[in-house]
Amino acid sequence: MGHDLAPVLELRQVSRSFGPIEVLHGVDIALQPGRVHALIGENGAGKSTMMKIMAGYQPPSSGQVALDGKPIAFASIGEAEARGISLIHQEFNLAEQLTVEENIFLGRELHRGPFLDKPAMRARVRELLAALDCRVPPERRVAQLSNSDKQMVEIAKALLRDTRVLIMDEPTAVLTRAETAVLLRQVRALRAAGTAVLFTSHKLDEVAEIADDLTIMRDGAVVWTGLAAGMDEHGMATAMVGREMSDLFPPKDSTPGEIALEVTGLNVPGHARDIGLTLRRGEVLGVAGLIGSGRTETFEALCGLRPGSGRVRLFGREVRINHPWQAQALGMCYLTEDRKTRGLLLQKGMRENLTLQALAKFDRGLIDTRAEDRALDQAIADFDIRGHRGALVGNLSGGNQQKLLFAKTLLADPEIIIIDEPTRGIDIGTKQQMYGFIRRLAAQGRAIVVISSEMQEVIGLADRVLVMRHGRITGELAGSDATEEAIVRLAMGVAVSAPQQESAT
Amino acid sequence: MTDTTKAPIRLSMSVIGPVLGLLALIVAGALLNPNFLGWDNIVNVLARSAFIGIIAVGMTFVITAGGLDLSVGSMAAFIAGLMILVMNSALPALGVGIPVVLLGMAVALAGGLLAGLLNGLIITRLGIEAFIVTLGSMGIYRSLVTWLADGGTLSLDFSLRSFYQPVYYSGILGISWPILVFALVVVLGEIVMRATAFGRHCAAIGSNDQVAKYSSVRVARVRLMTYAGLGLLVGVATIMYVPRLGSASAATGVLWELEAIAAVIIGGTVLKGGFGRVWGTVIGVLILSLISNILNLTDFVSPYLNGAIQGAIIILAVVLQRESKAGT
């Protein structure tokens, strides 16, 4: 396959400003048919912005978009779509109250006469989802789906269109390894069919696996572009971050202290049964499992975010938690995996979001806004949040939103922190910082649970790993036993011996 | 697995909710007065529900798409006034007969459509809250009809009225026209909501207009069409209303907007948009009509307290729904 085929879609010296701030400075990129082009860069580097410009969601402030070599200005998203360009958003772009089928066909419904051809649409949806190994019924409302299923719906929505150019903004951020494999299989099929694919991810191994071409961005400019084969993962990381990367994971050097959390017989109706676990101060407990294994629901129930029953002891004291504020008052906080609908107020600024959970700390009758500003300064420094201070959180880049969410939860100063998918959409440099941060929290004597679908993360970060499957804990792994293979076995239910010791403790 | 068995149950409970409320009222009515289930009473109640009902069907679309229209009551009064004026002044030229009635109907439909379009255009083009726009136009239409009637009542010429009256009072097989038209509007509305792209687009816009926009839905146009459609249905309702009362005044259609919105919400449509069902609205309209019908059947309470009972039943009817929903 020739690298010098005529590009389908190009950006030529494109700049883009929001108000007075320029976030893209004269970038070039060219997508060729039948090739997968990966775009990587730090959070806030301008990847999503670039993709939106290519798909007609936003016009460039200056420079050109060229389709088949000819400059073009898309009048609407519809026009770009009509020309075969579709974009899968980084943030979910689904109407929550509508069903899967309604969302996938939104704006391009199939008709039979004046009426909708529902059977045909449903059949097509089933087909599309089956190709993605996703078993969600088409009639299910999107609001009831897990994040990964939503992502699959997004992908199905894009695949439905006859695309010449498919642009995917971090499609794998919410997917597990297995689901990612399914997606990459689809991408290869599209590539073989001659589609040009543009793809971003912060998971560099995927990039190395799938990409033909590679563009690396930093601070709104392209810093490297060329054949993907010319760059290994380490090189990518270095080029992205602009410095030499050391070990991703910090040493596990904290020592477990008293028992902080003890759960027995926790049942979450419809999602999990008979969950038992213990967690000590200074410990990082990883929770692994396939998507849909009930990890999120288990810990949400533990924090009073959904109904559940069971015995919970915090620092030796038996407690009943029915509401999240009770959990927080007892020193336990849950950081949601769903930053857009449950984590952040997208229509508000950074400051309001940062302090929402810990507002009591700033409440001196009136809110001490100076103290809030100081807290924001601190959070921006600690987590390297990039973006302009006055911006609405909805306008921050995805990764920066995630960092803000992290900062927000930690501001409440919980003793027990449950973090669901902590590094979703975070670039590799910041990931390293956040891992260091989590470790330091543990070293301060806090107890931490990390729920993650990234096997590497669980293994690299946690002292012990619990594996869940179908709403039950199927095993615990510690130290060198915690290997990817062992986790996968437990998660898939093919373990030789699934030790049930967890529920006994 | 448990999911697949769960979904249908929940669905059917949310369906049963409003129906149960309605049934409870019917049983109460039948116990209070044997004539309640008489043919006459049933026809009366259905026919009078038709005005609000037809409007409420249109309102279901507006609300589903995340909008609101407070002006429908005044709009109906204004259109009725206009229609009467036009018919009266065309009478000498056309004489009593079908042409003048058709002219009146055309005026009502065109007037409704225009009024709805106007609301919709201000809302979608200027991007102003529907609440404010329609509150404003509510005042405007109410004022205009008062002005047209010179503070009094506009009445249809009496001979013309006798000619036109069958449009309210007669029908086919003992079922009067308003009922037939209402039924037709409901069936069409249900089909449009469930089985056409327009219905889906309304729900999508009400759910998240950004998403709808990104999916190439013509958001402004769909919104505009919901208001225009509602206006048209107000015109249809007025066509049925005028032969009944033969007049229009400042007191015509007062608080219809509140009744229509209440019917829509009692029926299970979400006030903030994103989900709507036309059949639910019908149940809502019937519940509201039956409450006042039942209050007329008995006289054990002071008429001063009618409003209190009505209010309490409205809340109860909805509690019933939510309870049964929560119960699953």
Added chain:
Amino acid sequence: MTDTTKAPIRLSMSVIGPVLGLLALIVAGALLNPNFLGWDNIVNVLARSAFIGIIAVGMTFVITAGGLDLSVGSMAAFIAGLMILVMNSALPALGVGIPVVLLGMAVALAGGLLAGLLNGLIITRLGIEAFIVTLGSMGIYRSLVTWLADGGTLSLDFSLRSFYQPVYYSGILGISWPILVFALVVVLGEIVMRATAFGRHCAAIGSNDQVAKYSSVRVARVRLMTYAGLGLLVGVATIMYVPRLGSASAATGVLWELEAIAAVIIGGTVLKGGFGRVWGTVIGVLILSLISNILNLTDFVSPYLNGAIQGAIIILAVVLQRESKAGT
């Protein structure tokens, strides 16, 4: 760096919008009638704005937190009726004097608080749409006051009224009590909205109640408190209202709810919740009061058309805001 200069400009334009609308009205009023800017007229307009204004401040919180209350007008009428009944019946025992007035005030405050709590409890505990609950309680309170008054008017004992009247008519330095209390409520409201955790929580809940819940905000309690606070403020407004004419009837407070909601939204608070500003509400209230004041002071239009002009100005006032907002 350029950022920090931009934000204030946008802010100031959205601030200037409603203020501009208000100024335009004031200029129009001054041109149309020289007495418009007279001290008496200013005091009149401010004092009569106070009732709706005090209620609208409470409504700002309810709407900001994503709720709605249609019952405030009827609630005010009911509380006024109750207050008059209690005061009249305590009169023989307590005699004309401060104790009986204090008793009346206590009844109003307690009644308002209870009524608000009741609305709030049904809405938050049973999870029913605020629209339906408060539509129901609107009917209930309206009915109850009619019933209390036996269809007529409840009047405060004449001697008591003369004693109580200064609460409406007199004040400090020529500024009457309603204006002072309104100002106090506004200042407190503005502080609570902008600078306290409660205000932040209201905005967070209205913006996205899921996020608020996940952020450990006590969503149900905050919601409940907005309704209870509104009820309390309805009580305060009633305390100012009763001494004015010393009576309450079924006609008291009709459509106050619509006026209060309109004021809130004209002031820039978002009907679907998430963002509210108390000072904007004040501007909204003043715009509404001034429109009818100006229409009364001039007579170039048929009084039948007052409503039309009012409606048009309301829409225009908001267009002005949005345009200037969009302009930045």
Added chain:
Amino acid sequence: QEAETRVIGVSIPAATHGWAGGMNYFAQTAVERLEATYPQLDFVLATASDPAKQVNDIEDMVATRKIDALVVLPFESEPLTGPVQNVKASGAWVTVVDRGLAVEGIEDLYVAGDNPGFGRVAGEYFAKALPEGGKIVVLRGIPTTIDNERVEGFQKALEGTNVEILGMEHGNWNRDDSFTVMQDFLSKYPQIDAVWASDDDMAVGVLGAIEAAGREDVKFVLGGAGMKEMVKRVMDGDAMIPADVTYPPAMIATAIEVTAAGLVSGAPVSGQFIIGSVLITPENAANFHYPDSPF
């Protein structure tokens, strides 16, 4: 006497302002009294907040209560004409109160107030009380035919006098609205000699506004309808309320009583009873003072 119960339907507008409230009160007490007196009579009383609701009520009475007689005070004449005609066609006795129907000869009995007369009596009073002429303002009711008739009668009576109407606004038969309107009238006109409030509820609001403004130029306020507090003030010789014009809400009770008596005795009284509006003055006020009425 036959044992068969006969049903009388009474349909009236809801108590949304003072006069209507009084009328509601008299209707209810009449019904209670007559039910006690005539065990063979059954009454249905319905109040309506708009003409359409009133038509519903009447339809319900026919369909479910099989009424033998209807006493109706139409919300508005035009819309009620057809439905009442239908009642008549069903064979029931029809008594119309206060507002005549648009078609003559439907009702068996007509008990009516005299709206043009109401305005005329008020106008004549102004002409007499302000012989040198003067500047007055007028508060009108809710825009309706009734209000139009009254104001026309008033204006006609003032023709040829020097009484000048400075302005008219709608106070909607409402105390608060008329308070506001009067405040604004006082700001607008430096000299107002007298006010025709055209209704006693509105007079209460007008008096409140005048008192608050401390204006001495307004010599008197003329209300109307005969609210007990106002009649009392006339009786007491209050200079601000020197007179009142009757429009008795009790006419509904008269109508119900006559209808009931006719139905029971089998010798129905048909015809027209016009209850004219008269001027209440300190001399005759005692005859119009009903301390027990809510109005």
